[in-house]
Amino acid sequence: MNKAKYLTLTLASIILTGSLAAGGADNTSGTIAANEYTGEAATDIAAAAGAGTEKQPQTGPQPKVELTFWTLGGTNYEDLAGAYTKEHPDVTIKVLKADDGNALHQKLSAAFAAGTGVPDIYQLEAGLVDQYLAEQDQFYNLNELGAGDIEADYLKWTWRQASSADGSFQLGLPADIGPTVVFYRKDLAEAAGLPGDPEGFSAAIDTWTKFAAAAKAVKEKTGKSFSGLADLTYNALRDQSVDEIYYSRADGSFFGDTNPYVQRAYDYTAKGIQEGWISYADIRSPEWEQGLRSGEFAAVAGPAWLAGTLKQSVPASVGEWRIAQLAEGAGNWGGSYMTLPKAGKHPEAAYAFIAWLVNKENQQESFAAQGLIPSIPSLYSDPAFAALRDDFFGGQQTGAEFGKAASRVKPVYYGPLHEETDALFKHALGNVLVKGANPAQEWRSAVKQARKLAAAGENR
Template sequence: MKKVVALGLSSVLALSLAACSGDGEKASGTKKGGDVELTFWAFGATGYEELAKEYEKENPNVKIKMRSAETAEHHDALFTALSAGSGAPDIAMLEIDQIDRFKAAQDRFENLYDLGAKDVQDQYLDWKWKGGENEKGDFLIGLPTDIGPKALYYRTDLFEAAGLPTDPAEVSSLIDSPEAFEKAGVQLKEKTGKPFVDSIEMAYRAYLDAAQETYLNPEGELLLDKDGNSVKKAYDYAVKLNELGIVGKYDMWTPEWANAVNKGEFAAELGAGWLKGWMEGNATDAVGKWRVATLPTEFAANWGGSYISIPAETEHAKEAYEFVEWLVSPDNQLKSFQSKGLFPSAPAVYDMEEFKSNEDEFFGGQKTAPVFAEAAQDISGAVYKGEKYFPVHQEVLNALKNVQNKKADPEKEWKAAIKRAKDLIKK
């Protein structure tokens, strides 16, 4: 899930996409002897290969050729193909943090509303669906797949040592506001000497991920220096938690962080549903020591997830759409959840017994799926990120790192981050 984005290349390609005109070469799907072959570019561990084989059995005239790559490689290859006007697949996944860059060249994609998507709109979370639309709401670039609702992962041994409750329902009831989150963190640090939150980035993302507006608006205008900006609120909250001494220095995905998850060097993680799968596969020394509770509603947010699109080059838009609609149906989202932990964006899955009754051994037998389902339904809307989200995000993180590691003045660092962000926007 770690995002490594080749920003320079992507920016150049985005400009190329915007300048493209004409239909380009229709080089995607092929048709031989009555059979349709669809090329499908994906990224990450989705398990879609198995579902594609299942679809082929049910539809013997359709063959699906899968290709999977790392997130950054996948999106840059797709940009290259779309920019060239040839070589794009019939079907392509788009990661949620990347999708706004592709919306800028929507003419390179099929409008899924023209292929019948309105008929299934009510099957998905409203905020997730709207994230696949353009600003006007009349063009749908992708059907919803997985999502990343956030929850509070916490160590029961450290909570118990701090005199805090360990039952998930009791934890949710106690830590029901940002102020209560701070108070619990201070109590745990005083009693155990351990930080509450793993890193200043996660403290920052508490409010940031829940914001409806972050760094840029759809017109490309920087919002950091606007009154009431939500990013400043998130920044100030992270600074406050750091000043309280409850923020660690364990950056997610580093070896030090992985060891800290295993050994209990920090007490809580504000993580998405996909983190559960990583912990189950990698934190083998911590089996039974973690639980999951809902976050305060002010922190209710989504972190991660994807859409599936159909590039306009395809000669088989109808067949491609039929497969995609089948692939992301509630029944198949349940299968993707069971096999690869992809958290469903179709609420009907949340009522399925196989979903609700799934006990997680790693989490002491807790049924964690309903916790994330509740979190998913607390999210208020889609978040616009824009083409330069990542470099601007990094500049604010650099400011926070200077505050934590170099004892720098928070306000000076904030103003310096705004200046660097403005320079980035001009490029």
Template sequence: MKKWLMMLAVILLFGFLVACNDDDTSGESEGNSSESENGEESAEGSEASGEEVELNFWLFGSTGYDVLIEEYMEENPNVKITLNEGEMEDVHNNLFTSISAGSGAPDISLVEVSQVAKFLEASDRFHNLNDLGAGDVKDKYLDWKWQQASSVDGDFQIGLPTDIGPTTMFYRTDVMEEAGFPTDPEELSAEIDTWDAYYEAAKEIKEKTGKPISDSPELMFNARRDQLPQQYFNEEDELIIEDTVKEAYDFTTMMIEEGLVGQNALWTPEWGSAMEEGSYATLIGAPAWMIANVKGNAPDSSGKWSLTNIPEGAGNWGGSFLTIPADSEHPEEAYAFIEWLVSPENQLKSFHNNGLFPSTPEVYEDEEFLATTDEYFSGAETARIFAEAAESVQPVYMGVNYATVNNELVTALTNVAVEGLDPQEEWDAAVERIESQLERQ
């Protein structure tokens, strides 16, 4: 009898433990699969269990995410997020080193779009966000932005989209007025609506003001290149520049040789000073985040700048993604946080607080957003103009060796602009250097 009673007690105890475990598992599953817009319910599993989770977050740039992190931790007291900020290059280098070593990577890391292809090659060192629910929020983001962080077949998603850099044409109103062009954004856009019209305008501006239409060979080239559906590589990583960007290169070097484009290299003191001096007419192919650069370099030029659509459609320059390295022991909690951080609601906050342009088109319908103007840029409707640009961008496959090709082409353009060297000879030399470097990869 005692033996039977003991067996019965064991059976009852086992049944009780299984029931408890099922309840806990069910709670966690429901929390992790939540499709709440702001990701607030995604961490319910850890909240229900009372488990405290610490997430390490690597970040670069002026994002203002520290304020949103505090807000998230107040709403989710069981989650502690430690922010480690650094320079963009350092963050990328440290991330690559840590995932290669298999230890030391954070729970979350920001990755800039130009680096995504490199990290996608090491996709086994990251959590596939599709497995964590990314497919449920895909439609909230611009298609081309989402594709930038996807594998070619779309099965692997390495990051959730943060900001973007749709390109427009910044211009000096005083130079345009002196040359006889309209200064109103819509009127100027209607007059300079093609690259042929841009070229004709450049000749007229030069004749009437003595100034080039653009001061940077690289920006001129970028503006044409970034409108192309294919640029340096196809999706098989074959070099295709002869069939794609050669035309953009030829257009730029023609403008250089005719004295219609200046010599200033990006990010140099001369380039910054020219913004204040008004020594050229347009900052062509300028992304949304360039507003801060212009204001910083030309603090006394308020009202002398404005912006409008770029001829023949926009490109994109910049933007980032939030990734979760495989080393993270809390991928569900990390995903719940990043989904919340880059929700349409919070991207709108990031736009108003830090000027990060949203990658969520839902925001483009917000009346307050569309009403955004900038008195520095002559009262232009900056948000509306950039939103229209963002929706016209075409998806582009960049490839892991994008920077290698770009650096050599910029060198060729610089040699033509500064040294007066032959454009075709510089192109041929650049192609030879590119092919040599790719063979060693």
């Protein structure tokens, strides 16, 4: 799923799992439309979602199989669905497209509760995977439909993320991913005496000690901040945790306060704030976007879909930005999975379609059309894929760079309460940046609230 396209419409609309849980089922802001690939006119959302209305009459021959497909964000899945139905005239696919992930998530929750209107195929936000793995009785086990035959085609970590602990249940097929890299301004790097080329810049920041040294050099020699965001700097270190971050996959218990990687991520980010080379707290803030437009910082450590944000927010800076590798390993933020809710009447046909949709050929097509980063590693060395260049990034072969980052990601468990817990630590860092608060005191406050949140979750 291409988060960048819809996130850049308004940075304030970036979706967090915590906000998803807070919204009501009727929160349907954003663009949602449904299309039926049979030559018919587009259907109304109420008909596509089965919202208690009578099914609209169809003209012409009735299809043997009719599938409903709910998609999220900027994708080319409508076009691919059309191509599939041309090759499979016995299949009709109605695509419900949502730019607002909150609305789509709430609509699915409402459909589950009502027992009607559930789609055959649901594009699941990667950040919600653990939540839905806890509700796997609502979904088909893709292993029983043949997923095991194609597992080896995909990155191990992204496949594992949608699997049960023992691997017996597969919730979804990996559609796209969001590996983390460093987006940086070539001119500001060179002004600070750092290499401007991606390979040289990557080498100059390949440890977190060297990253901080580069940050100080940029600040001292250009007057600009180095890292534009506290939350994404924290993410970059946090996601290098071994196996788990805040919660145990085995029993769901909270241990974030004793995870040395979480402590390191917090302390490192707080120090960067105090030393003045981290400039903004939150990617959702309009201040950050203004800082981006006015060139107030040299780099952003963030997911691949952030490339779209840069292109839309600072179109005049074509050729100034480059992409480098993150220090000591990459993480992942974003991506999606193709899932099959159990209410669907045609699981075999639905599985055949999604297996085709996210195959190697179509993932390359999705990258070329919408910038969706493939989850199939063999694509990264494919000459046609690796040769794709992006003028915004100075003609850099961005697909190859994102692929390199994806290959460095290690699987890590988040847990159903990850977003709410994560927000507590980021709020603490925001207080350090904005209010000049004491980092140690803010850490203790965040830990106290996180423990309370975890205890409440255990009692649900």
